Amino acid sequence: MNTSSERNLARLLRQPAVEFCKVINHMADQRDKLVVPIQLADIVLSGRARKVCQRKGITTLDELAAETGDAMLEERGCGEGTYCELRGVLRKHGLQFREEP
Numbered sequence: 001m002n003t004s005s006e007r008n009l010a011r012l013l014r015q016p017a018v019e020f021c022k023v024i025n026h027m028a029d030q031r032d033k034l035v036v037p038i039q040l041a042d043i044v045l046s047g048r049a050r051k052v053c054q055r056k057g058i059t060t061l062d063e064l065a066a067e068t069g070d071a072m073l074e075e076r077g078c079g080e081g082t083y084c085e086l087r088g089v090l091r092k093h094g095l096q097f098r099e100e101p
Contacts, residue, residue: 052072053086
């Protein structure tokens with residue numbers, strides 16, 4: 001027969017393993033949510049679209065998506081064609097330009 005202290009000891013010995021499993025499961029969940037920013041250098045863009053982004057200091061798709069469409073159209077060298085190209089690249093990756101407030 002197990003005494004009360006033996007049961008408590010067994011419970012205490014199991015506790016760290018349970019906590020460890022919780023931490024490992026949490027880390028596995030977080031790993032699936034990690035997102036690595038996509039660099040514009042890794043995407044095929046026209047020279048004009050690339051230059052517009054360089055002038056604005058945009059290096060990732062997330063940074064491009066943080067811009068408004070109007071702000072991009074105001075940039076020198078960004079006409080309707082370049083704007084449509086950039087918008088298409090964002091859409092291809094499930095993103096869009098930020099909307100005006």
